[in-house]
Each structure stands twice: as C-alpha cells, then as structure tokens.
Amino acid sequence: xxxxxxxxxxxxxxxxxxxxxxxxxxxxxxxxxxxxxxxxxxxxxxxxxxxxxxxxxxxxxxxxxxxxxxxxxxxxxxxxxxxxxxxxxxxxxxxxxxxxxxxxxxxxxxxxxxxxxxxxxxxxxxxxxxxxxxxxxxxxxxxxxxxxxxxxxxxxxxxxxxxxxxxxxxxxxxxxxxxxxxxxxxxxxxxxxxxxxxxxxxxxxxxxxxxxxxxxxxxxxxxxxxxxxxxxxxxxxxxxxxxxxxxxxxxxxxxxxxxxxxxxxxxxxxxxxxxxxxxxxxxxxxxxxxxxxxxxxxxxxxxxxxxxxxxxxxxxxxxxxxxxxxxxxxxxxxxxxxxxxxxxxxxxxxxxxxxxxxxxxxxxxxxxxxxxxxxxxxxxxxxxxxxxxxxxxxxxxxxxxxxxxxxxxxxxxxxxxxxxxxxxxx
Numbered sequence: 231x232x233x234x235x236x237x238x239x240x241x242x243x244x245x246x247x248x249x250x251x252x253x254x255x256x257x258x259x260x261x262x263x264x265x266x267x268x269x270x271x272x273x274x275x276x277x278x279x280x281x282x283x284x285x286x287x288x289x290x291x292x293x294x295x296x297x298x299x300x301x302x303x304x305x306x307x308x309x310x311x312x313x314x315x316x317x318x319x320x321x322x323x324x325x326x327x328x329x330x331x332x333x334x335x336x337x338x339x340x341x342x343x344x345x346x347x348x349x350x351x352x353x354x355x356x357x358x359x360x361x362x363x364x365x366x367x368x369x370x371x372x373x374x375x376x377x378x379x380x381x382x383x384x385x386x387x388x389x390x391x392x393x394x395x396x397x398x399x400x401x402x403x404x405x406x407x408x409x410x411x412x413x414x415x416x417x418x419x420x421x422x423x424x425x426x427x428x429x430x431x432x433x434x435x436x437x438x439x440x441x442x443x444x445x446x447x448x449x450x451x452x453x454x455x456x457x458x459x460x461x462x463x464x465x466x467x468x469x470x471x472x473x474x475x476x477x478x479x480x481x482x483x484x485x486x487x488x489x490x491x492x493x494x495x496x497x498x499x500x501x502x503x504x505x506x507x508x509x510x511x512x513x514x515x516x517x518x519x520x521x522x523x524x525x526x527x528x529x530x531x532x533x534x535x536x537x538x539x540x541x542x543x544x545x546x547x548x549x550x551x552x553x554x555x556x557x558x559x560x561x562x563x564x565x566x567x568x569x570x571x572x573x574x575x576x577x578x579x580x581x582x583x584x585x586x587x588x589x590x591x592x593x594x595x596x597x598x599x600x601x602x603x604x605x606x607x608x609x610x611x612x613x614x615x616x617x618x619x620x621x622x623x624x625x626x627x628x629x630x631x632x633x634x635x636x637x638x639x640x641x642x643x644x645x646x647x648x649x650x651x652x653x654x655x656x
Contacts, residue, residue, distance in 0.1 A: 231452065231453070231456060231473050231474065231475045231476060231639065232618050232637055232638075232639060233262070233265065233266050233639065234266070234637050234639055234640040235265065235266065235267050236266075236267050236640070237266040237267060237411065237415075237639070237640075238263065238266040238267050238268035238411060238414060238415075239266075239267035239268075240267070240269075241267070241268045241269070241317050241318075241414050242268070242269045242271075242315055242316050242317045242318075243263055243268050243269070243270045243271075243316065243317065243318055243319075243320060243410065244270075244271055244272075244273065244312060244313065244315070244316035244318070244319045244320070244344065244348070245259070245260065245263075245270055245271070245272045245273070245287075245319075245320050245322070246272075246273045246274075246275075246319065246320065246321040246322075246324075246341045246344060246345065247272065247273075247274050247275070247278045247282075247287075247321075247322065247323065247341075248275045248277065248278050248321070248323055248324055248325045248327075248328045248341065249275055249276075249277025249278045249280060249281065249325060250278075250281075250323035250324075250325050250357040250358070250400070251281065251357075251391040252322075252323040252357035252399070252400035253278055253281045253282050253323055254281070254282070255322075255323070255400055255402070255403050256282075256322055256323065256403070257282070257286065257287075257290065258403040259320075259322060259403035259406050259407060260272075260287065260290045260291060261290060262403060262404065262407040263407065263410070264290065264291065266407075266411070269293075270290075270291040270293065271291065271293045271296070271312060271315070271316070272284075272287040272288075272291060272293070272295045272296070273295070273296040273297065273309075273312070273340060273341050273344050274287070274295055274296070274297045274341065275297075275298075275328070275339055275340075275341045276297065276298055276339070277325075279297065284297065294307065296308075296309075296312060296340060296344075297340055298339055298340045301340060309340055309343040309344045309347050310347055312344065313344050313347045313348040313349075316348065316350070317350070317414060318350060318351060318352070318353065318410060318413055318414055319344070319345065319348045319350065319351075319352045319353070320352070320353045320355070320406065320410055321341075321345065321352060321353070321354050321355065322353070322354070322355035322357075322383075322400065322401075322406050323355060323356070323357035323400045324354050324355060324356045324357065325356075325357065325358060326356070326358040326359075326362040326363065326365070326368050328341075328342070329354070329356060329368060329371050329372065329375070330367070330368070330371050332345055332354075332371075332375060332380075333370075333371035333372075333374040333375050333378075334371075349379070350379065351379055351380075351381060351413050352379060352380050352381070353380075353381050353383065353406065353409055353410050353413065354375065354380050354381065354382045354383065355383045355400050355401045355406050356372075356382070356383075356385055356398075356400065357385070357398065357399065357400035358385075358398050359390060359392055359394075359396075359398055360390065360394065360396030360397050360398045362398070363385055363397055363398045364397065381409060381413065383401040383405065383406060383409055384401065385397055385398050385399055385400065385401065386398075386399040386400070386401065386402070387399070402478075404475055405477070405478045405479075408459075408460070408477040408478075411460050412459065412460050412461075412462065412477075415460045415461055415462075416460070416461055416462030417461055417462060419650055420458065420461040420462045420463040420646070420650075421461075421462030421463070422462065422463075422464055422523065423462075423463050423464065423523040423524075423525065423526065424463075424464050424466070424501075424502035424505045424523070424525040424526075425458050425463040425464065425465050425466070425502075425525060425526045425527075425528070426465075426466050426468065426495065426498045426499065426502060426525070426526070426527045426528070427451050427454050427455040427458065427465060427466070427467050427468070427469075427527075427528045427530060428451060428467075428468045428469060428491060428495060428527075428528070428529050428530055428531035429446075429448040429450065429451020429452060429454075429455075429467065429468075429469035429470070429471070429472075429530045429531050430446055430447070430448030430451065430469040430470030430471035430472075430531060430532070431443045431444035431445065431446035431448075431470060431471070431531075431532040431534070432470055432485075432486070432487055432488040432491060432531065432532070432533050432534045433470055433486040433487060434487055434488065434534050434537040434538060434562075435486075435487065435538065435541050436538050436541065436542065436546070436557065437541070437542040437543070437544060437545055437546045438542075438543065438544055438545055439545045440545075440546070442534055442536075442537065442538065442559075443470075443534070444532050444534065446471075446531070446532035446581075447471060448469045448470060448471035448472060448473070449473055449617075449618070449638055450530050450579070450607075450620060450638055450642075451467065451469050451528070451530040451531065452467070452469070452472055452473035452476060453473070453638035453639045453641070453642045454528055454530060454638075454642040454645065454646075455467040455476070455480060456473075456476060456477060456480070456639060456642070457639055457642035457643050457645075457646060458642075458646065459477050459480045460477075461643075461646065463526075464481075464505070465480050465481060466481045466482075466483065466498050466502075467480065467481065467482045467483070468482075468483045468485060468491060468494050468495060468498065468531075469482070469483075469484065469485070469531065470484070470485055470486060470491075470531070472484070483498075487537075488533045488534055488537065488562055488563065488565060489563075491531060491533070491565065492563065492565050492568070492569075495527075495565065495569060496569060496570075499525075499527065499569060499570065499574060502525035502574065503525060503573050503574065505522070505523075505525070524573065524574065524575060524653055525573075525574045525575070526574065526575045526576075526577070526649065527569075527571075527574055527575070527576045527577070528577050528579070528645075528649075529565070529566050529576065529577065529578045529579060529601075530579040530605075531565075531579075532581070533562065533564075533565050533566075534562050535561070535562055536559040536560065536561055536562055537559065537560060537562045538557065538558070538559060538560075539558040539559060539560040540558065564599070566578055566599045566601065567598070567599050567600075571600060571601065575602050575649070575652050575653060576601040576602050576603075577601065577602060577603045577604070577605060577645075577649055577652075578595060578596075578599060578601045578603070578604050578605070579604070579605045579607065580592050580595055580604050580605070580606050580607065581607045581608075581609055582606065582607070582608050582609065583608070583609050583610075585608055588606060588608050589606065589623070589625070589630075592604045592606040592623070592625050593625060596625065596626070596627065602626065602652050603624060603625060603626045603648070603649065603652060604624075604625045604626075605622045605623070605624055605625075605645060606622065606623040606624075606625055607620060607621070607622055608621070608623075618637060618638060619635050619636060619637055619638065619641075620635065620636075620638050620641055621633065621634060621635035621636075621641075622641060622644075622645060624645065624648040624649075626652065631648055633645065633648075
C-alpha cells in the first residue's frame, strides 16, 4: 500500500520511547510518520538511550530529543509545552515498568511527566516478556489505562529477545502507524458507520486447475477500504485479491467466485443494516436511543459476466478434449442488481474503454441497477489494471465530478467526500 506524502500533513506527533529491545522498530515507525507528512518530536527515557542514541531520532525527525537531562523552560522544550504542541502521543515501545507507572500516574521521568500532562488520546504499544505481559497485575494496568484515554495495541506472538516464543512482541511499525493515523484522521460522519467494499476480479472455475477471471487487481478496493478505515468506519472488505500491508484489524473476507462473493455480501448487508451506533443519545421524549448510521456499499469488484455452464471436478485432460475445445458459458448473476439495496447507500464502479460511450453507459448503469452513484474509470488497455494511480468520474443522478488522476489512496478520500454528500446527514 502506497502511503501519500500528504496523508498526515500538518499533524503533530509526540513519540515516547522506553528501554526495550523493540525500540529499533520505532525508527521505522518514525520514517512512516515523516514520509506521510507529519511533524514528529521524540521524548526518550534514560534506559531507551542505552539502546539507541538521541542523535538517531534527531536525524530522522529534524527535531531535538527531549529527555531527563535537557528540559528548558525558556521555550517549548518542556513536558508541558511539548504536550500542548502535540495532536497525539504515541508510546512505543512501552515496557511493563512504564505501563505500571502510567497506570498509577507516577511521573518520575520526563517521559512519564509528558504522558501525565498530555490530556488527549495516547497510543500505547507494549513490549515485554510473555510472563510480564500476562502477569495479572500488568493486565489490570492495561484495563486501568483503557479507561484513561489510552488505545492499547495488541502484542504479537513471536520469538522474543529472551529466546523464547510467546506473546509480548511489540506491534509492527505499520500497524502502529495505521492506529495513529486512524485516530488523527477519523471524522464523525464515518466513525462506526458500517461500510462494505468489494474488490478484485472473481474467479470462476472451469475445473480444479483452470478458471475464468479478469485483470482487476483489487488495488482500488484495498485503497478505498483503507481510507474508510482511517476515517473511522467499520469496514468489511470482501475481495478476491488484496493489497499487501493493509491495516491488520480491518475486517477482510477472501472469496473466489461470484457466487461466494454474493453469499458473503448478502450476509454483510444484513448485518450492516442491523448495526447501531453504540453511543446513546438523549432524544426529545427523554428516552435513550441508539442512533443508526446508514451503511454504505462500494461495489468495486469486477464480477465475471459469464461463467462456465458446467464446472468439472478434477482436471480435464487435453487427450479427452481433442484438438479444439468449445467451452460453454452461461450468463452470470448480476450481483449489484440482485441485492437488497433498501436502507443502504450504494456506489458502483464501472470500467470502460470506449471513451465516447463511457459516460452514457455509466448513467445507464445508474438507472438500471438503481444505485446512488457510479465511479467511472476509463481504461486505455489491459495495462491500466494494477497501477498505483487512477482517475475517476463520480456520477450521480444530478451531478458529475471529475476526480483527477492521483495515487489510489489519496483518490479514495475524494471518492468518500463525494459519497458522503449522498446522505442528508453529511
């Protein structure tokens, strides 16, 4: 997944690092933040400096590192002003000792003073030996922090520095990056809204080794699902192909055939329609109600128009088929036309090669399939599939918006903005 250089533009991140061998991962994390356009400042514990020197972080961030030896009250280089500067605080790695002190509001180091002074959301990525992580007191500390404006990321089961394999390894840098970006970018409209995205070309089996498919890479769907996730949506990505390095905690369902995609899609729509926002709101009748956010479906999958009429078991032998082979096909079900679209906002995707008739075909699709909008993508040839950039024309019943060619993740945010306007509560 290509991360746009402006994704976190003007965002300010305070990174706190403690004395764990996992600190080497924090260097990669800083690179993600900086490459995404964020400003990063670092505060280090004294034990962290035994693993990596402050100079390393200063080189990557172009900012001086704050620690126990250099606090300055003549400027903003102190535990109060630096936390007022930050949009978010990330503590990664966080040792079991640090977790215990944070849970008990102990502030005997510069890093802990910063954490106690920062009132906004803090992302915590623990790193410790399995027994230390699973110790009941440590688990109780996590629960305490969970109700005190901390988002605690899960540790991993891996071979640890102590040469044993178990739970306790810090989350991967990219996962910490995504968790931080989601917290910084989420907006009320999308937060907790159920959104389904389909992607990739369906795979229709001829026999157990051959199939019919198309060139659709699924990259647009993966990018769109990632953008929705970062805006706070509850995303379900149903696809035949996925981009690498997607957010780990985003829900993904891998399918092959159009039949399988339809089955999971119908199920997902049913669940999405029942979903309610968990935050209670007091209405005029003074009873507490749960607000339902209307779900979305982005149908970006390239579903096969025709499928083999008779799927064969095993492998068809060429000796049995002879010199020529006529494969009999039948028209496939039209998923977008067949699903129940009541109570859900639906955006279809259409790929065309005929520029003259592309828009006319997209408008026809809008009416015939009774959907809310069409994302029209005009292709040059088969090499247009799988690229990192795209150009979309967002077409509704009453409007047309050209979204110029750019990186697919950046483009996805613009598609979302146009999709948002389809609902009255935007």
